[in-house]
Amino acid sequence: MTMMRGVQTMSMKGVLVPQTTPEGLAATSEMMSRYIGNVVTDTIATGFEVKPDGVNSVEWLSEAVKSLRLIVPLQSPTPLELIKSLNLGALGLVFTPPTAYQPITTSTGVLANYTLPDGFGFNIQFTQVSNSFALSRNGLTIANLNSTYNPSTSDMAAGTLTFNLLETPLLVPDDSHST
Known part of the structure:
Protein backbone atom coordinates (compact mmCIF):
# COMPACT_ATOMS: atom_id res chain seq x y z
CA MET A 1 0.00 0.00 0.00
CA THR A 2 1.26 3.45 -0.86
CA MET A 3 0.41 6.03 1.78
CA MET A 4 -0.89 9.30 0.37
CA ARG A 5 -2.93 12.20 1.62
CA GLY A 6 -6.62 11.28 1.79
CA VAL A 7 -8.56 8.07 2.26
CA GLN A 8 -6.45 4.90 2.51
CA THR A 9 -7.92 1.52 1.58
CA MET A 10 -6.35 -1.40 3.42
CA SER A 11 -6.98 -5.09 3.05
CA MET A 12 -7.55 -6.61 6.47
CA LYS A 13 -8.37 -10.02 7.82
CA GLY A 14 -8.68 -11.21 11.34
CA VAL A 15 -10.09 -13.57 13.88
CA LEU A 16 -12.53 -13.27 16.71
CA VAL A 17 -10.69 -14.08 19.93
CA PRO A 18 -12.58 -16.77 21.87
CA GLN A 19 -14.22 -15.36 25.00
CA THR A 20 -14.77 -17.19 28.29
CA THR A 21 -15.75 -14.49 30.80
CA GLN A 75 -21.28 -3.91 9.49
CA SER A 76 -22.67 -6.62 7.26
CA PRO A 77 -22.17 -5.67 3.60
CA THR A 78 -25.90 -6.02 2.94
CA PRO A 79 -28.90 -6.45 5.23
CA LEU A 80 -29.08 -10.10 6.21
CA GLU A 81 -32.16 -12.20 5.60
CA LEU A 82 -31.57 -15.06 7.99
CA ILE A 83 -35.11 -16.33 8.54
CA LYS A 84 -36.13 -18.49 5.58
CA SER A 85 -39.48 -19.67 6.94
CA LEU A 86 -41.58 -19.32 10.07
CA ASN A 87 -44.27 -21.70 11.29
CA LEU A 88 -46.29 -20.19 14.12
CA GLY A 89 -47.68 -23.53 15.32
CA ALA A 90 -50.90 -23.33 17.35
CA LEU A 91 -51.65 -19.60 17.29
CA GLY A 92 -53.97 -18.24 19.95
CA LEU A 93 -55.65 -14.82 19.91
CA VAL A 94 -57.70 -13.65 22.89
CA PHE A 95 -60.06 -10.79 22.09
CA THR A 96 -62.04 -8.94 24.74
CA PRO A 97 -64.00 -5.69 24.31
CA PRO A 98 -61.23 -3.65 25.99
CA THR A 99 -58.52 -5.37 23.90
CA ALA A 100 -60.28 -5.48 20.54
CA TYR A 101 -57.27 -3.83 18.88
CA GLN A 102 -54.68 -5.34 21.23
CA PRO A 103 -55.54 -9.05 21.40
CA ILE A 104 -53.26 -11.21 23.50
CA THR A 105 -51.32 -13.52 21.19
CA THR A 106 -49.71 -16.84 22.12
CA SER A 107 -48.21 -19.65 20.11
CA THR A 108 -46.68 -22.97 21.08
CA GLY A 109 -44.02 -24.66 19.04
CA VAL A 110 -42.96 -21.76 16.83
CA LEU A 111 -40.39 -23.10 14.35
CA ALA A 112 -38.06 -20.83 12.39
CA ASN A 113 -35.77 -22.13 9.66
CA TYR A 114 -32.67 -20.00 9.25
CA THR A 115 -29.27 -19.81 7.61
CA LEU A 116 -26.24 -17.91 8.84
CA PRO A 117 -24.12 -15.82 6.49
CA ASP A 118 -20.93 -17.09 4.88
CA GLY A 119 -18.01 -16.93 7.26
CA PHE A 120 -20.06 -17.85 10.33
CA GLY A 121 -18.32 -21.20 10.61
CA PHE A 122 -18.86 -21.61 14.32
CA ASN A 123 -21.54 -23.19 16.44
CA ILE A 124 -24.10 -20.82 17.94
CA GLN A 125 -26.73 -21.91 20.44
CA PHE A 126 -29.75 -19.65 20.65
CA THR A 127 -31.00 -19.95 24.24
CA GLN A 128 -33.48 -17.08 24.23
CA VAL A 129 -35.11 -14.90 21.60
CA SER A 130 -37.30 -11.84 21.45
CA ASN A 131 -39.50 -11.24 18.46
CA SER A 132 -40.67 -8.27 16.46
CA PHE A 133 -43.28 -8.95 13.82
CA ALA A 134 -44.97 -6.46 11.54
CA LEU A 135 -48.15 -7.60 9.81
CA SER A 136 -48.77 -5.81 6.56
CA ARG A 137 -51.46 -5.53 3.94
CA ASN A 138 -50.93 -3.88 0.56
CA GLY A 139 -47.51 -2.72 1.72
CA LEU A 140 -48.80 -0.97 4.86
CA THR A 141 -48.15 -2.14 8.41
CA ILE A 142 -51.47 -2.93 10.08
CA ALA A 143 -50.27 -4.54 13.34
CA ASN A 144 -47.11 -5.07 15.39
CA LEU A 145 -46.09 -7.72 17.85
CA ASN A 146 -43.01 -7.23 20.05
CA SER A 147 -42.35 -9.99 22.56
CA THR A 148 -40.06 -10.12 25.55
CA TYR A 149 -37.22 -12.64 25.64
CA ASN A 150 -38.44 -16.23 25.69
CA PRO A 151 -36.46 -19.46 26.18
CA SER A 152 -35.55 -21.16 22.90
CA THR A 153 -33.66 -24.14 21.54
CA SER A 154 -31.72 -24.31 18.32
CA ASP A 155 -30.14 -26.90 16.07
CA MET A 156 -27.31 -25.34 14.10
CA ALA A 157 -26.88 -28.29 11.72
CA ALA A 158 -30.58 -28.35 10.83
CA GLY A 159 -30.88 -24.55 10.84
CA THR A 160 -33.88 -24.57 13.17
CA LEU A 161 -34.93 -22.44 16.11
CA THR A 162 -37.87 -23.44 18.32
CA PHE A 163 -39.64 -21.36 20.96
CA ASN A 164 -43.03 -20.55 22.42
CA LEU A 165 -44.51 -17.11 21.96
CA LEU A 166 -45.64 -16.12 25.44
CA GLU A 167 -48.60 -13.80 26.04
CA THR A 168 -47.88 -10.75 23.91
CA PRO A 169 -50.30 -8.06 22.71
CA LEU A 170 -50.79 -7.70 18.97
CA LEU A 171 -50.95 -3.92 18.63
CA VAL A 172 -53.14 -2.51 15.88
CA PRO A 173 -52.46 1.23 15.42
CA ASP A 174 -55.44 3.60 15.41
CA ASP A 175 -55.04 4.37 11.71
CA SER A 176 -55.33 0.64 10.90
CA HIS A 177 -58.62 -0.06 12.69
CA SER A 178 -60.61 0.16 9.47
CA THR A 179 -58.19 -2.18 7.67
Whole structure:
Protein backbone atom coordinates (compact mmCIF):
# COMPACT_ATOMS: atom_id res chain seq x y z
CA MET A 1 0.00 0.00 0.00
CA THR A 2 1.26 3.45 -0.86
CA MET A 3 0.41 6.03 1.78
CA MET A 4 -0.89 9.30 0.37
CA ARG A 5 -2.93 12.20 1.62
CA GLY A 6 -6.62 11.28 1.79
CA VAL A 7 -8.56 8.07 2.26
CA GLN A 8 -6.45 4.90 2.51
CA THR A 9 -7.92 1.52 1.58
CA MET A 10 -6.35 -1.40 3.42
CA SER A 11 -6.98 -5.09 3.05
CA MET A 12 -7.55 -6.61 6.47
CA LYS A 13 -8.37 -10.02 7.82
CA GLY A 14 -8.68 -11.21 11.34
CA VAL A 15 -10.09 -13.57 13.88
CA LEU A 16 -12.53 -13.27 16.71
CA VAL A 17 -10.69 -14.08 19.93
CA PRO A 18 -12.58 -16.77 21.87
CA GLN A 19 -14.22 -15.36 25.00
CA THR A 20 -14.77 -17.19 28.29
CA THR A 21 -15.75 -14.49 30.80
CA PRO A 22 -19.37 -13.38 31.23
CA GLU A 23 -18.35 -9.86 30.16
CA GLY A 24 -16.52 -11.10 27.07
CA LEU A 25 -19.39 -13.38 26.08
CA ALA A 26 -21.91 -10.55 26.56
CA ALA A 27 -19.81 -8.18 24.44
CA THR A 28 -19.45 -10.80 21.70
CA SER A 29 -23.19 -11.51 21.80
CA GLU A 30 -23.95 -7.80 21.48
CA MET A 31 -21.51 -7.40 18.59
CA MET A 32 -22.96 -10.39 16.71
CA SER A 33 -26.53 -9.17 17.29
CA ARG A 34 -25.58 -5.77 15.90
CA TYR A 35 -23.87 -7.37 12.87
CA ILE A 36 -26.88 -9.55 12.14
CA GLY A 37 -29.14 -6.51 12.61
CA ASN A 38 -27.00 -4.52 10.12
CA VAL A 39 -26.03 -1.98 12.78
CA VAL A 40 -22.57 -0.39 12.56
CA THR A 41 -20.32 -1.37 15.47
CA ASP A 42 -16.93 0.17 16.09
CA THR A 43 -14.33 -2.52 16.67
CA ILE A 44 -10.62 -2.24 17.40
CA ALA A 45 -8.12 -3.80 15.03
CA THR A 46 -4.59 -4.30 16.27
CA GLY A 47 -1.60 -4.80 14.01
CA PHE A 48 -0.10 -8.25 13.74
CA GLU A 49 2.31 -8.55 10.83
CA VAL A 50 3.29 -7.00 7.51
CA LYS A 51 3.92 -9.14 4.43
CA PRO A 52 4.50 -6.78 1.49
CA ASP A 53 4.77 -9.66 -0.98
CA GLY A 54 1.94 -11.60 0.69
CA VAL A 55 4.34 -14.30 1.92
CA ASN A 56 7.40 -12.95 3.73
CA SER A 57 7.12 -10.93 6.92
CA VAL A 58 9.23 -7.80 7.42
CA GLU A 59 10.23 -8.10 11.07
CA TRP A 60 11.00 -4.47 11.92
CA LEU A 61 7.86 -3.23 10.17
CA SER A 62 5.73 -5.95 11.75
CA GLU A 63 7.00 -4.89 15.19
CA ALA A 64 5.99 -1.30 14.47
CA VAL A 65 2.56 -2.36 13.20
CA LYS A 66 1.87 -4.34 16.39
CA SER A 67 1.47 -1.02 18.23
CA LEU A 68 -1.30 0.08 15.85
CA ARG A 69 -4.83 0.28 17.20
CA LEU A 70 -7.38 1.18 14.54
CA ILE A 71 -11.08 1.78 15.07
CA VAL A 72 -12.77 -0.18 12.32
CA PRO A 73 -16.53 -0.03 11.67
CA LEU A 74 -18.05 -3.52 11.43
CA GLN A 75 -21.28 -3.91 9.49
CA SER A 76 -22.67 -6.62 7.26
CA PRO A 77 -22.17 -5.67 3.60
CA THR A 78 -25.90 -6.02 2.94
CA PRO A 79 -28.90 -6.45 5.23
CA LEU A 80 -29.08 -10.10 6.21
CA GLU A 81 -32.16 -12.20 5.60
CA LEU A 82 -31.57 -15.06 7.99
CA ILE A 83 -35.11 -16.33 8.54
CA LYS A 84 -36.13 -18.49 5.58
CA SER A 85 -39.48 -19.67 6.94
CA LEU A 86 -41.58 -19.32 10.07
CA ASN A 87 -44.27 -21.70 11.29
CA LEU A 88 -46.29 -20.19 14.12
CA GLY A 89 -47.68 -23.53 15.32
CA ALA A 90 -50.90 -23.33 17.35
CA LEU A 91 -51.65 -19.60 17.29
CA GLY A 92 -53.97 -18.24 19.95
CA LEU A 93 -55.65 -14.82 19.91
CA VAL A 94 -57.70 -13.65 22.89
CA PHE A 95 -60.06 -10.79 22.09
CA THR A 96 -62.04 -8.94 24.74
CA PRO A 97 -64.00 -5.69 24.31
CA PRO A 98 -61.23 -3.65 25.99
CA THR A 99 -58.52 -5.37 23.90
CA ALA A 100 -60.28 -5.48 20.54
CA TYR A 101 -57.27 -3.83 18.88
CA GLN A 102 -54.68 -5.34 21.23
CA PRO A 103 -55.54 -9.05 21.40
CA ILE A 104 -53.26 -11.21 23.50
CA THR A 105 -51.32 -13.52 21.19
CA THR A 106 -49.71 -16.84 22.12
CA SER A 107 -48.21 -19.65 20.11
CA THR A 108 -46.68 -22.97 21.08
CA GLY A 109 -44.02 -24.66 19.04
CA VAL A 110 -42.96 -21.76 16.83
CA LEU A 111 -40.39 -23.10 14.35
CA ALA A 112 -38.06 -20.83 12.39
CA ASN A 113 -35.77 -22.13 9.66
CA TYR A 114 -32.67 -20.00 9.25
CA THR A 115 -29.27 -19.81 7.61
CA LEU A 116 -26.24 -17.91 8.84
CA PRO A 117 -24.12 -15.82 6.49
CA ASP A 118 -20.93 -17.09 4.88
CA GLY A 119 -18.01 -16.93 7.26
CA PHE A 120 -20.06 -17.85 10.33
CA GLY A 121 -18.32 -21.20 10.61
CA PHE A 122 -18.86 -21.61 14.32
CA ASN A 123 -21.54 -23.19 16.44
CA ILE A 124 -24.10 -20.82 17.94
CA GLN A 125 -26.73 -21.91 20.44
CA PHE A 126 -29.75 -19.65 20.65
CA THR A 127 -31.00 -19.95 24.24
CA GLN A 128 -33.48 -17.08 24.23
CA VAL A 129 -35.11 -14.90 21.60
CA SER A 130 -37.30 -11.84 21.45
CA ASN A 131 -39.50 -11.24 18.46
CA SER A 132 -40.67 -8.27 16.46
CA PHE A 133 -43.28 -8.95 13.82
CA ALA A 134 -44.97 -6.46 11.54
CA LEU A 135 -48.15 -7.60 9.81
CA SER A 136 -48.77 -5.81 6.56
CA ARG A 137 -51.46 -5.53 3.94
CA ASN A 138 -50.93 -3.88 0.56
CA GLY A 139 -47.51 -2.72 1.72
CA LEU A 140 -48.80 -0.97 4.86
CA THR A 141 -48.15 -2.14 8.41
CA ILE A 142 -51.47 -2.93 10.08
CA ALA A 143 -50.27 -4.54 13.34
CA ASN A 144 -47.11 -5.07 15.39
CA LEU A 145 -46.09 -7.72 17.85
CA ASN A 146 -43.01 -7.23 20.05
CA SER A 147 -42.35 -9.99 22.56
CA THR A 148 -40.06 -10.12 25.55
CA TYR A 149 -37.22 -12.64 25.64
CA ASN A 150 -38.44 -16.23 25.69
CA PRO A 151 -36.46 -19.46 26.18
CA SER A 152 -35.55 -21.16 22.90
CA THR A 153 -33.66 -24.14 21.54
CA SER A 154 -31.72 -24.31 18.32
CA ASP A 155 -30.14 -26.90 16.07
CA MET A 156 -27.31 -25.34 14.10
CA ALA A 157 -26.88 -28.29 11.72
CA ALA A 158 -30.58 -28.35 10.83
CA GLY A 159 -30.88 -24.55 10.84
CA THR A 160 -33.88 -24.57 13.17
CA LEU A 161 -34.93 -22.44 16.11
CA THR A 162 -37.87 -23.44 18.32
CA PHE A 163 -39.64 -21.36 20.96
CA ASN A 164 -43.03 -20.55 22.42
CA LEU A 165 -44.51 -17.11 21.96
CA LEU A 166 -45.64 -16.12 25.44
CA GLU A 167 -48.60 -13.80 26.04
CA THR A 168 -47.88 -10.75 23.91
CA PRO A 169 -50.30 -8.06 22.71
CA LEU A 170 -50.79 -7.70 18.97
CA LEU A 171 -50.95 -3.92 18.63
CA VAL A 172 -53.14 -2.51 15.88
CA PRO A 173 -52.46 1.23 15.42
CA ASP A 174 -55.44 3.60 15.41
CA ASP A 175 -55.04 4.37 11.71
CA SER A 176 -55.33 0.64 10.90
CA HIS A 177 -58.62 -0.06 12.69
CA SER A 178 -60.61 0.16 9.47
CA THR A 179 -58.19 -2.18 7.67
